[in-house]
Amino acid sequence: MKNIEINGSTREFVYQRIKSQIINCELTPGTKMSEKETSDKLEVSRTPVREAFLTLAQEELLRIIPQSGTIVTKIDLQLVEEGRFVREHIEKAIVREACSKINTDQLFQLESNIKMQEFSYEKGNFQQLFELDGQFHTILFEICKKNRTNNIIKQMNSHFDRLRVLSLATVSNWEKVIHQHKDIVQYVSENKPDLAEKTMEQHLKLVIIEKDELRERYPEYF
Amino acid sequence: MKNIEINGSTREFVYQRIKSQIINCELTPGTKMSEKETSDKLEVSRTPVREAFLTLAQEELLRIIPQSGTIVTKIDLQLVEEGRFVREHIEKAIVREACSKINTDQLFQLESNIKMQEFSYEKGNFQQLFELDGQFHTILFEICKKNRTNNIIKQMNSHFDRLRVLSLATVSNWEKVIHQHKDIVQYVSENKPDLAEKTMEQHLKLVIIEKDELRERYPEYF
DNA sequence: TCAGTATAACTAGTATGGTAATTATACTAA
DNA sequence: TTAGTATAATTACCATACTAGTTATACTGA
Numbered sequence: 001m002k003n004i005e006i007n008g009s010t011r012e013f014v015y016q017r018i019k020s021q022i023i024n025c026e027l028t029p030g031t032k033m034s035e036k037e038t039s040d041k042l043e044v045s046r047t048p049v050r051e052a053f054l055t056l057a058q059e060e061l062l063r064i065i066p067q068s069g070t071i072v073t074k075i076d077l078q079l080v081e082e083g084r085f086v087r088e089h090i091e092k093a094i095v096r097e098a099c100s101k102i103n104t105d106q107l108f109q110l111e112s113n114i115k116m117q118e119f120s121y122e123k124g125n126f127q128q129l130f131e132l133d134g135q136f137h138t139i140l141f142e143i144c145k146k147n148r149t150n151n152i153i154k155q156m157n158s159h160f161d162r163l164r165v166l167s168l169a170t171v172s173n174w175e176k177v178i179h180q181h182k183d184i185v186q187y188v189s190e191n192k193p194d195l196a197e198k199t200m201e202q203h204l205k206l207v208i209i210e211k212d213e214l215r216e217r218y219p220e221y222f
Numbered sequence: 223m224k225n226i227e228i229n230g231s232t233r234e235f236v237y238q239r240i241k242s243q244i245i246n247c248e249l250t251p252g253t254k255m256s257e258k259e260t261s262d263k264l265e266v267s268r269t270p271v272r273e274a275f276l277t278l279a280q281e282e283l284l285r286i287i288p289q290s291g292t293i294v295t296k297i298d299l300q301l302v303e304e305g306r307f308v309r310e311h312i313e314k315a316i317v318r319e320a321c322s323k324i325n326t327d328q329l330f331q332l333e334s335n336i337k338m339q340e341f342s343y344e345k346g347n348f349q350q351l352f353e354l355d356g357q358f359h360t361i362l363f364e365i366c367k368k369n370r371t372n373n374i375i376k377q378m379n380s381h382f383d384r385l386r387v388l389s390l391a392t393v394s395n396w397e398k399v400i401h402q403h404k405d406i407v408q409y410v411s412e413n414k415p416d417l418a419e420k421t422m423e424q425h426l427k428l429v430i431i432e433k434d435e436l437r438e439r440y441p442e443y444f
Numbered sequence: 445t446c447a448g449t450a451t452a453a454c455t456a457g458t459a460t461g462g463t464a465a466t467t468a469t470a471c472t473a474a
Numbered sequence: 475t476t477a478g479t480a481t482a483a484t485t486a487c488c489a490t491a492c493t494a495g496t497t498a499t500a501c502t503g504a
Contacts, residue, residue, distance in 0.1 A: 009288070009486095009487070009488095010487080010488070011487080011488090034454080034455065034456085035455080035456070036454085036455080036456095044488085044489090045488055045489040045490070046456095046488095046489080046490080047487080047488055047489065047490085048487080048488065048489095050456080050457090051273065051276060051487095053456095054273060054276065054277070055276070055280065058277065058280070064456075065455090065456085065496090066230075066231070066455085066456060066457075066495080066496090067454095067455055067456050067457075067494070067495040067496055068454095068455060068456075068495080068496055068497075069454085069455060069456080069496085069497090070455085070456080078367060079370060081367075082368050082370050082371050085315070085368065085371070086308075086312060086371055086374075089311050089312060089314075089315045090308060090311060090312070092311075093307070093311045145300060145303075146304050146307065148301060148304050148378075149304050149307070149308055149378075152308075152374060152378070156370075156371075156374070231457070231458095232457080232458070233457080233458090256484080256485065256486085257485080257486070258484085258485080258486095266458085266459090267458055267459040267460070268458095268459080268460080268486095269457080269458055269459065269460085270457080270458065270459095272486080272487090273457095275486095286486075287466090287485090287486085288465080288466090288485090288486060288487075289464070289465040289466055289467095289484095289485055289486050289487070290465080290466055290467075290484090290485060290486075291466090291467090291484085291485060291486080292485085292486080445504105446503105446504090447502105447503095447504090448501105448502085448503090448504105449500100449501085449502080449503105450499105450500090450501075450502090451498105451499080451500075451501090452497105452498085452499070452500085453496105453497085453498070453499085454495105454496080454497075454498085455494100455495080455496070455497085456493105456494095456495085456496095457492105457493080457494080457495095458491105458492080458493075458494095459490100459491085459492075459493090460489100460490085460491080460492095461488105461489085461490080461491095462487105462488085462489080462490100463486105463487080463488075463489095464485100464486095464487080464488100465484105465485080465486085465487095466483105466484080466485070466486095467482105467483085467484070467485085468481100468482085468483070468484085469480105469481080469482070469483085470479100470480085470481075470482085471478105471479080471480075471481085472477105472478085472479075472480090473476100473477090473478085473479100474475105474476090474477090474478100
């Protein structure tokens with residue numbers, strides 16, 4: 001029990017809330033913030049708010065200008081590209097490594113995940129499908145015992161997440177996505193690293209977003 | 223105390239100092255810390271110390287146990303492996319990309335860096351040689367406009383840095399290292415990505431450290 | 445009307461006091 | 475002596491006061 005609520009601190013609460021609002025663009029890029037305003041709104045003191053701000057600044061979701069103010073960072077397309085770059089090369093290496101490291105229990109996890117993906121797809125529950133997609137990739141990292149790497153990649157892609165929200169990008173072809181997941185699992189379980197890597201590479205190309213259009217529609221966000 | 227230089231803030235001063243002490247193992251893995259003790263020692267208040275601690279905890283150099291205490295993290299060989307893994311795959315991709323992106327000014331920077339490496343080697347200034355080695359790789363990341371990625375990789379390798387300090391690992395064969403640097407620059411400038419990547423891969427294998435011996439010598443650090 | 449300036453309001457940075465949880469210590473009783 | 479318990483000391487967490495730097499505002503004078 002204690003282990004679960006180990007981070008029930010006010011600081012963590014504020015951090016999660018603000019982070020969520022930024023990524024969902026409820027706090028739009030460029031929005032002015034202040035420790036006092038936020039602490040009043042959330043009815044906590046400045047200290048945990050300030051500490052949450054500092055963390056978010058390190059993740060480049062906030063920019064703190066000393067003695068002046070704090071703003072929600074604008075979407076940095078260079079950072080988006082770095083996130084994409086790292087994800088591509090690391091995920092390709094991960095599926096290769098997974099081929100030789102996977103055990104039966106982990107294979108079962110992947111297969112179960114895909115079954116649930118199919119179920120969610122049939123039911124039209126795309127929100128859950130999106131989460132299962134994330135979990136699928138997380139399982140691959142866990143197989144390789146590289147959980148931190150996954151977290152860092154997720155952090156590097158927070159600006160991309162905002163792009164996705166802005167574009168209202170619902171995946172257009174979930175069928176293809178799920179099929180690729182199936183292929184990846186098959187190749188990993190059959191220890192075929194080249195095919196697994198190739199499939200992952202194509203899989204990652206599905207999530208490319210049309211940036212120019214968004215930059216025209218929301219110039220003040222970039 | 224207003225003895226500050228880099229970002230100016232007390233927080234940054236404390237952060238840099240503690241981080242440096244941890245990486246150089248002046249604060250050994252497992253050492254007990256406390257906000258108050260550190261603030262007294264550095265003659266600052268608890269606030270900037272606390273904020274520096276939080277940052278260092280996110281970088282897994284400190285572990286904060288709520289209401290209990292703070293300790294210098296032990297060396298996590300799994301994290302070391304993750305850092306190595308990410309560095310290997312990203313640096314290989316970086317040299318490939320550098321082949322098509324490098325311009326004459328950047329080529330000059332790389333060549334100058336190598337000249338200075340040779341000079342430092344002749345003079346026996348291995349400390350400077352070590353720093354030039356780091357700068358060499360940094361230039362490659364800059365060519366690809368992926369500075370953040372470089373910083374994140376450096377952060378992921380802080381536990382490895384401690385291993386290196388403990389092992390007193392002075393590079394045994396700088397000549398080979400410098401020669402590989404030369405080869406990489408040549409292949410990048412001649413737009414030969416396969417050879418550049420291959421050389422980088424071998425280059426990174428030179429810095430592998432004998433972990434088992436260290437774990438025997440300093441069991442309390444792991 | 446407008447430029448320049450003094451001033452007020454606001455910001456993040458720092459210092460410090462109090463709180464609750466944990467841990468070490470001293471004491472009591474068998 | 476030892477196990478159990480009450481107590482003291484220590485810790486990180488949170489709230490708040492104060493400082494110094496920045497920015498907006500009102501005022502002054504031409």
